[in-house]
Amino acid sequence: MKKTPLCAVHEALGARMVEFGGWYMPVQYSSIIDEHQAVRTKVGLFDLFHMGEFWLNGPTAMKTLQKIVCQDIEALSDRQIAYTPMCRPDGTIIDDLLVYRWSMNKYLLVVNASNIDKDFRWIESQLEGNVKLENRSSTMGLIAIQGPFAQEILQKLTRQNLKAIKYYWFTGGKVKGIECIISRTGYTGEDGFELYFEHEHCEILWKNLMEAGKDYGIKPIGLGARDTLRLEARLMLYGNDIHDSTTPIEANLDWTVKMAKGPFTGSDILKKQKESGVQKTLVGFELDKGPAARHGYTIFKNGKKIGEVTSGTFSPTLQKNIGLGYVTPDLKAIGSTFDIDIRGKMYKATVIPTPFYMRPGQKK
Numbered sequence: 001m002k003k004t005p006l007c008a009v010h011e012a013l014g015a016r017m018v019e020f021g022g023w024y025m026p027v028q029y030s031s032i033i034d035e036h037q038a039v040r041t042k043v044g045l046f047d048l049f050h051m052g053e054f055w056l057n058g059p060t061a062m063k064t065l066q067k068i069v070c071q072d073i074e075a076l077s078d079r080q081i082a083y084t085p086m087c088r089p090d091g092t093i094i095d096d097l098l099v100y101r102w103s104m105n106k107y108l109l110v111v112n113a114s115n116i117d118k119d120f121r122w123i124e125s126q127l128e129g130n131v132k133l134e135n136r137s138s139t140m141g142l143i144a145i146q147g148p149f150a151q152e153i154l155q156k157l158t159r160q161n162l163k164a165i166k167y168y169w170f171t172g173g174k175v176k177g178i179e180c181i182i183s184r185t186g187y188t189g190e191d192g193f194e195l196y197f198e199h200e201h202c203e204i205l206w207k208n209l210m211e212a213g214k215d216y217g218i219k220p221i222g223l224g225a226r227d228t229l230r231l232e233a234r235l236m237l238y239g240n241d242i243h244d245s246t247t248p249i250e251a252n253l254d255w256t257v258k259m260a261k262g263p264f265t266g267s268d269i270l271k272k273q274k275e276s277g278v279q280k281t282l283v284g285f286e287l288d289k290g291p292a293a294r295h296g297y298t299i300f301k302n303g304k305k306i307g308e309v310t311s312g313t314f315s316p317t318l319q320k321n322i323g324l325g326y327v328t329p330d331l332k333a334i335g336s337t338f339d340i341d342i343r344g345k346m347y348k349a350t351v352i353p354t355p356f357y358m359r360p361g362q363k364k
Contacts, residue, residue, distance in 0.1 A: 004049035005202035013220055020223055021114040023050040028222040035225035036316045039188055043147035043213055044221035052116035052137040054109040060129030061105050068126050068265055070248055072258040076101045081168045081185060084256050091247040091269035095119050096236055100170060112238045141199040145209055146192030149216040154193055156212045176208045189233025190359055228313050232357035234284060240295050241310040241324050249273040251282045280307060280326040284354035287321040290347040293340045299325050300339045309340060315356060322356050
């Protein structure tokens with residue numbers, strides 16, 4: 001298994017370490033619920049070194065991106081970020097990624113850890129003209145600070161005006177003397193920042209952030225709470241909610257599919273799905289009683305199998321069992337019900353609005 005530069009730090013903190021996508025990662029330090037609540041009410045720190053980072057540079061970089069992703073990259077301003085699926089010709093999702101636009105000719109692409117090699121090969125095969133693709137995944141560190149006190153803590157370590165950085169925008173600057181990309185993004189549903197930097201600074205930056213946040217109740221956060229946080233915010237997990245046999249339209253990611261920019265890979269299929277409908281659609285649900293529904297559990301309606309659960313958990317914030325799953329389109333309306341087979345017993349689920357949780361003041 002691969003290890004992040006912070007592995008020894010996690011072990012010293014008493015983290016329970018597990019294998020995750022080929023990486024040796026902390027799943028929890030205290031408890032998932034304790035860490036989850038820390039991010040919702042105070043602040044948490046995440047080691048995300050396992051994520052993939054590619055640089056795409058050159059005069060035809062934008063042309064390449066416009067062809068391979070669903071979002072309209074030309075519509076971005078410099079230092080703005082787009083969340084976007086990247087699809088095959090049949091419309092299925094290769095990965096979902098972040099595109100950081102530095103300029104018309106320079107981009108940072110952040111991809112999922114389990115898809116680094118696959119994504120790099122695909123993008124490399126799609127390059128046209130004068131453009132260079134570089135895989136920097138093994139040399140870029142990534143730490144996220146998330147929660148209501150994230151800005152206040154990080155501001156202690158940088159001269160950059162963090163308040164001026166809007167959601168899904170970024171800047172460059174020093175954090176405690178270390179050159180970083182400072183990005184107002186996250187995977188938790190809370191306000192916060194993600195910091196990209198040269199990997200040799202991982203340990204010192206982690207320690208500086210922990211020290212700056214000690215009076216705010218900062219906690220290190222493992223993969224367990226990261227998953228419950230992102231599910232409450234209805235953020236997609238590749239391999240569960242989206243994968244290589246689903247499309248953005250089926251996953252209710254229509255808002256990322258910008259047909260007006262012109263043809264792109266998979267656009268013909270996605271256009272037909274938008275116009276004619278789909279055979280399955282992703283919905284959020286709650287369970288009235290019983291245990292949580294987990295990934296892969298079968299969904300039934302009137303005794304007939306009609307779909308499956310993609311993600312499910314007990315929500316520490318909402319104090320109930322929630323989940324996402326693919327069902328037939330006639331069941332997508334709020335209030336629709338179906339049954340989920342949980343270890344041989346049927347439990348009633350009801351479709352409810354998502355995201356399940358939004359922080360105070362957040363707009364849909």
